[in-house]
Each structure stands twice: as C-alpha cells, then as structure tokens.
Amino acid sequence: MSTFQIDFGEQKSPVVGIDLGTTNSLVAVMGPTGQPEVIAGPDGSKIVPSVVSITESGEVLVGAFARDALLTHADRTVYSTKRLMGRGSADVQDELSSIPFQIAEGSESVLQLRVADRILTPPQIAAEVLKHLKANAELYLGQEVTQAVITVPAYFNDAQRQATKDAGRIAGLEVLRLVNEPTAASLAYGLDKRKEGIVAVYDFGGGTFDISILKLHEGIFEVLATRGDTRLGGDDIDDLLIRVALEDIGSEWSEDIARNSELFQLLRRAVIRAKEELSFMPAAFIDLEYRGRHYRRELPRDLFEQLITPIIDRTLAPCRECLKDAGVDVADIAEVVLVGGSTRIPLVRRAVENLFRARPHTELNPDEVVAVGAAVQAGILSGDVTDTLLLDVTPLSLGIETMGGVVSKLVHRNSTIPASATEQFTTAVDGQRNVLIHVVQGERELVKDCRSLARFDLKDIDPVPAGMARVEVRFLIDANGILNVTAKDVRTGKEQSVDVKPSYGLSDEQVEAMIRESYERAEDDFRERQVREARVEADSILAATEKAKANDAWFSLSEEERQNIDIAINKLLVAYNSDDHTLIRDHIDNLNAATIKLAENMMNTAVRGALKGTKIE
Amino acid sequence: MPGVSSSQDYFSLFGLPRRLTLDVLDLQSRFYSLSRQFHPDRFVRSSIAEQQDALDKTALLNDGYRILRDPIQRAEYMLSQAGFDIGEQRSKDVPPELLEEVFELNMLLEETPDRAELEDAGAKFRRMQDETDEELASLFERYDATEDRNVLQSIRSVLNRRRYIQNLVRDVEKALA
Numbered sequence: 140m141s142t143f144q145i146d147f148g149e150q151k152s153p154v155v156g157i158d159l160g161t162t163n164s165l166v167a168v169m170g171p172t173g174q175p176e177v178i179a180g181p182d183g184s185k186i187v188p189s190v191v192s193i194t195e196s197g198e199v200l201v202g203a204f205a206r207d208a209l210l211t212h213a214d215r216t217v218y219s220t221k222r223l224m225g226r227g228s229a230d231v232q233d234e235l236s237s238i239p240f241q242i243a244e245g246s247e248s249v250l251q252l253r254v255a256d257r258i259l260t261p262p263q264i265a266a267e268v269l270k271h272l273k274a275n276a277e278l279y280l281g282q283e284v285t286q287a288v289i290t291v292p293a294y295f296n297d298a299q300r301q302a303t304k305d306a307g308r309i310a311g312l313e314v315l316r317l318v319n320e321p322t323a324a325s326l327a328y329g330l331d332k333r334k335e336g337i338v339a340v341y342d343f344g345g346g347t348f349d350i351s352i353l354k355l356h357e358g359i360f361e362v363l364a365t366r367g368d369t370r371l372g373g374d375d376i377d378d379l380l381i382r383v384a385l386e387d388i389g390s391e392w393s394e395d396i397a398r399n400s401e402l403f404q405l406l407r408r409a410v411i412r413a414k415e416e417l418s419f420m421p422a423a424f425i426d427l428e429y430r431g432r433h434y435r436r437e438l439p440r441d442l443f444e445q446l447i448t449p450i451i452d453r454t455l456a457p458c459r460e461c462l463k464d465a466g467v468d469v470a471d472i473a474e475v476v477l478v479g480g481s482t483r484i485p486l487v488r489r490a491v492e493n494l495f496r497a498r499p500h501t502e503l504n505p506d507e508v509v510a511v512g513a514a515v516q517a518g519i520l521s522g523d524v525t526d527t528l529l530l531d532v533t534p535l536s537l538g539i540e541t542m543g544g545v546v547s548k549l550v551h552r553n554s555t556i557p558a559s560a561t562e563q564f565t566t567a568v569d570g571q572r573n574v575l576i577h578v579v580q581g582e583r584e585l586v587k588d589c590r591s592l593a594r595f596d597l598k599d600i601d602p603v604p605a606g607m608a609r610v611e612v613r614f615l616i617d618a619n620g621i622l623n624v625t626a627k628d629v630r631t632g633k634e635q636s637v638d639v640k641p642s643y644g645l646s647d648e649q650v651e652a653m654i655r656e657s658y659e660r661a662e663d664d665f666r667e668r669q670v671r672e673a674r675v676e677a678d679s680i681l682a683a684t685e686k687a688k689a690n691d692a693w694f695s696l697s698e699e700e701r702q703n704i705d706i707a708i709n710k711l712l713v714a715y716n717s718d719d720h721t722l723i724r725d726h727i728d729n730l731n732a733a734t735i736k737l738a739e740n741m742m743n744t745a746v747r748g749a750l751k752g753t754k755i756e
Numbered sequence: 757m758p759g760v761s762s763s764q765d766y767f768s769l770f771g772l773p774r775r776l777t778l779d780v781l782d783l784q785s786r787f788y789s790l791s792r793q794f795h796p797d798r799f800v801r802s803s804i805a806e807q808q809d810a811l812d813k814t815a816l817l818n819d820g821y822r823i824l825r826d827p828i829q830r831a832e833y834m835l836s837q838a839g840f841d842i843g844e845q846r847s848k849d850v851p852p853e854l855l856e857e858v859f860e861l862n863m864l865l866e867e868t869p870d871r872a873e874l875e876d877a878g879a880k881f882r883r884m885q886d887e888t889d890e891e892l893a894s895l896f897e898r899y900d901a902t903e904d905r906n907v908l909q910s911i912r913s914v915l916n917r918r919r920y921i922q923n924l925v926r927d928v929e930k931a932l933a
Contacts, residue, residue, distance in 0.1 A: 315800055316797070316800075356784075356788065357788070359788050359791070359792075361788075516797075519797050520797055520800040521800070521801070522801070528791060528792055528797060529797070530791060530795075530818075554818065554819075554822060555818040555821070555822065556818070557796065557811050557814050557815035557818060558815055558818055558819060558822075559812075559816070559819060560819075615811070615812075615815055617796075617811060618795075618796045618797070618811070618814075
C-alpha cells in the first residue's frame, strides 16, 4: 500500500470509478454537482469494448478498433479475458475448446496467452483496457488520474480480486478499492432516493452472474448475502447459438468455420446481433455471408427462449439460496434491481419477476449502472459523499487444511468485511523451525474440493520441544475481499515472519516487471508515434516539392539551386527510413530551407497568374 | 481513534452491558454508527498507521456484531469468556435425552425412506428446536437476573442438545432433497 499526500485544500486529484467488464468497460466520476457522470471517449462512446488487439507493427488497439480487428485479425485479438483472471491452465482444461486463444507454456498459476508475437497474462490485457479508460478520463477531466475504484463480480475469489488489483497497478492506477458489481449497482440506485428496506440485485453480465441481497437503512448499504457463478453469462448464450448455427450450416462449411477464426468471429457477431434483436423483436435472423456463401436462419423468440432456458435456470437456484442465506423471504424483498446487458432479454426479466414477485427496476441503463456506482464509491473514498457507507461481505468461506485433507473454516461466507479470525499453531517435532499453513476458499468439506488460495510458511520459529511453540496467526480479509496474513510468537510477542506462496496469480516481482515493461512500451509507443508523424510530414513536403518541379518557378531557379534541392530531397529520403524522428525533422527543415526561393517564385507566379485572371493551381 | 480497542470484549465494544438478552435493533444502530466512524472508507487519505487502525477496528466491529446479533453465537461467546469449553461436539456424544430420536431416525433413514414419514420427523425436530430456543430464552433471562454460573452450565447443555437437533434437521432435509 502506498501513502497519500496530505491535501492542503488544493484541487483534489479525482478518483474515478471503473466497471471492468467481460464484454464492455466504462469509466465514471463524480461531477462537480455531486452527480455521477459516465465519461465518453474521443469517439463519443461511453462504452469501451473489453477487446485488445495487437497490430502488425506492434501497436496495441483497445476498444471499438480492437473489436473491429476481431473480424480481420482474429489471431491477434483477445476478448472476454476477464473470465481467465486469477486462473491457471488446470482450471481451463475443460473449456479449452471454447477459449479461442493459444495458451503458452508455464501457465500453471497464471495463464499466458499468445497474442501475435507477445505473451500476455489476463491482468496485462485488463491493464490495456484500464489504460484506455484512464486516458479517456484524463482527456475529459483535463488532469492526471492515478487513483481508481474498480468493480469485480461479487463472487470473485481472492486470486481473481488480486489479479484485478494487479491489472490496475500495471496500468498505473492505485486501486483504492475493489467494489462488488451488484453492490455498486445498488449504490447507483439508492443514492438519490434515500431508499429503505431489503433490495435484491440480479446482475447477469457478459461473463459472470451475481445475486446480492442488501438492507438499506439511512444511507447504510449492508449486504446480507451474495451468491453467484463466475463462469455464467451472455457469452454462454452466444456459444449456444453458435453451436446451433454450426449444426445447421452443415458439416462442410462448419468445419471451415471451426478452423477459420475470422469466419468464426463473423458468426459470433451474427448470433450476438440476433440475440440483441430478439430483446425487442418477435424474431430475428442469424445472417452470415462469407466469400459468396450465405447462411440465413430465422430464429423466433419462442425457440430462442426454449434454447436458453437451461442457462437462465442456472441463475435461479443461486437466487433462492441467497434468500435463504440472507434469512429473508421473497415477501421481504422491497425492490429488485437488474444489472448487466443480459438482463435485457425478456425471458430473464420474466424469470426474475416470477421468482421475486416484484417488477424489477430498469430505470438506469444496465450497461452504465455499475460504473455509476463505482463513481459513487470513489466519491465516498475521496470524502465527497459523506452520508453513504457500504458494508459488503466475503462471498466464499475461508479455511485452512487440517489432518486428512479436511477444511477447518475460519471465516464463513457472507461475513461482513473486513473480517478476521485468529488461530494458534504449534510444532509437532522437537526443534521444528517452520510451520506450513495451507489456506483455501470454498464451501466444501475437503481441501481437494475447495480452491487453494495460498501456502503460508511460518519461518524461523524458536527451536523448542514439540508442542511448546505458540504462533498466533491472524487471517484478515480486507475491505477489498483480499486476504492478509500476519503472525506473532505468543511467548515472545514478536512478529513472526510469514512467507506467502500464492497458488494462483502473479508474484510482486512479476507485477513490478510488468509495470516497467508497460512503462517502457509507453515510451516506445510514443517514440514510434513521433517517427510516424515525422514521416507523414516528410511525405507531404516531398510530394509538394515533386509537384513544384512541374511549375514554371522551378525553371526560373539556377542550376545550382536546383541541384541543392535535389540533394536535400535525397538526404531526406535517406533519413526517412531511419527510426530517428529528429533526424527526419532536421532534413525536413533542410529541404524547407533549400526550397525557400522556389516557394517565393511560385508565389510570384501565382500572383501574376491571379492578376491575369488565370486559375491558380 | 478513541473508543475501540482490540482487547475489549464485544459487549463493551458496543457500549452494552454483559447480558445474554439483547435488543437486536439497538445493537444494529450502534453497529451502524460505529461503522460510520471507523470504516476504512473514511481513512483512505490518512496515514498508513491510521488506515491499518481503521481496518483492525472495523474487523473487530464486524466480528463482534456477527456474534452478538445471533443468540446462539452470543451465548457461546459468553460461555467461552466464562471459561467453558464450547468446542465442536463429537457426533458419538449423543445427549441421552435424544438417544431415542436418533435411533428412530437412523432406522427410518436405513429403510427406503417414506416421504411422509420423513416430513413428519422433520416437523418434529423443528418443533424440538423451537422448544430449545424457548428454553434458552428463559435461561438467558435467568442468567441476566442472577449471573449464576450454574445457569451457564444449563445453557451449555441446552446448546449441545440444540446443535444435535440441528444435525437431525439437516439429515432429514438431505434425505428429502
């Protein structure tokens, strides 16, 4: 954690709120009037697709351009990588077929994706999206942005949260807080209306599903319970429709599609368009045209609903369990809030309405509501919003491995965070110097059924007879939902050193290296851009000079003057291919100087021409 | 930051007397107002030491609120403070007054379980659970009035029985599912 400068009443640096989504990302900020504002990019769009593409020259494209590149350069483009955050290669074995990226060696604890000629981890990809949003915010605010609140699915585990924080650091953002997406949405809804009572937030996005139940009371937003599935979202509906279409198209063409990533992306775009149209049309077409071949299939809404019912049903069981966890009945729910693009699907709305027996709120744009809530939380942290406080919970139980691979739970899920537990450990052998503690997350009884979080090595324990050592370990889940572990020797009261070996995720050193690389690349990118701009300038002066040679003015120059110009042209052409923008600019200046007389003569010719009433070329 | 120290017990943390009976709404409003005061969200621009302090105190508040608002956990906390061992009871230590119920349920579960019979058993166990809750409530009042250690002893055995009944309810629910 880093320190902050004490504010002496000068203009405070703004804290932005970022919704880092599976499909789209947005940035918002509390405006001067105390109203949250979602920030549009230079292209006028508030929504930045969470897509990253690397061009042949090594340039990184983010957002709409990258999404377009999916159709032309699918092999250099990555999307929906939020689903890969905080995961290792073993996690994705069963879904390798649906991950259209190449996974490089050494992906056990962090996935390494091969994108063009680079190897990128999901946090680095997320960092590119964050950098893009950061730049948009800086352009809009006219000042540097270095601090942010970033939202995560409520059901994200420790590794996924840590990966998101790492992404922020790589992007040059200090992540002041990770906020759960459904909770952020409730902030956006409850802020102005001083709402009271029990609220359910149903958040069905591109890649994840969350349900949270909150109690709102006098500006306190207390989460009672949360459930979810970090591998369930609109992407699953797209995959389903793609499978249907592939079956339909026939073996010959579909084999081509499976092999041809560009054709696959065309189909993906076609089914997404059909899915979106079906939210307000009774029928839509999956329309695909590729090199003279045409596939068109009508998809009536009732068939669509029949197809996706199993997916929607997977969201309902967590809702019922969440009600039970929160200790409330359906009748206690005062309001239901819908979040995420997938809640535009009419079947989803009906299912939610049936379950909670309340008409869900849809006043706020489901794409923007999470970013708006993140901005509100940013306002709370920067002290601009004072009457509101969020009390969130940890979605998963935290436990340690005990004898026989059994989990002993220390912090139960749905505990309000920060939450802590202390546990005493001792040695089993005389003179034992180390104790290894394996921490897991999950609800199951056995370690093998839970998610390994990290191994903590208590080191340099005083060599005493077995059972005499007393090390007290404190497990603290902070307000971001991330575990911190400290230990002390009970007999001496001394801080005990703890070595952390995270099971998944980047080490601190790796993150530092990525920050450096990102910084260096930023310099490279800047230099490259300067070279490119210098060449554009050179192009235009070379073209102008070449054209001038046809002008009468050229022939009014002396032989020597003409020769000097030709030498300057040649020198610029040599410099042109160097990577040194100052050299190019020097020779542009040189050519400019050599052509002053030519330009003057041309001007005179033009003036004479104008006086004669001829058209000036 | 005055007002909260990590060595404090949960009752004094919330400015409450050490009582087993407690007004949960009052506890909630105390919890909310202390949270407003100490939550890490309020100290993001403070020094590292103050941030750590806010984190520690809020964790303590949250842990305390979670325990005190639940009568069972509150009683267990009081028992452990008073030096009673409240460790997880092993399944073979069946409270004698429950032996008959346990035996009957096991018989029922070994046969091909009949749904109606299971539902009856479930209803019976839930009734027993309600009865122990009432019993606990009156013991709580008696303890608060007398502060008699013998009452704590009685509470401990009722809690053991309740935990066992809870397991029976769970077994029935599992069989019904």
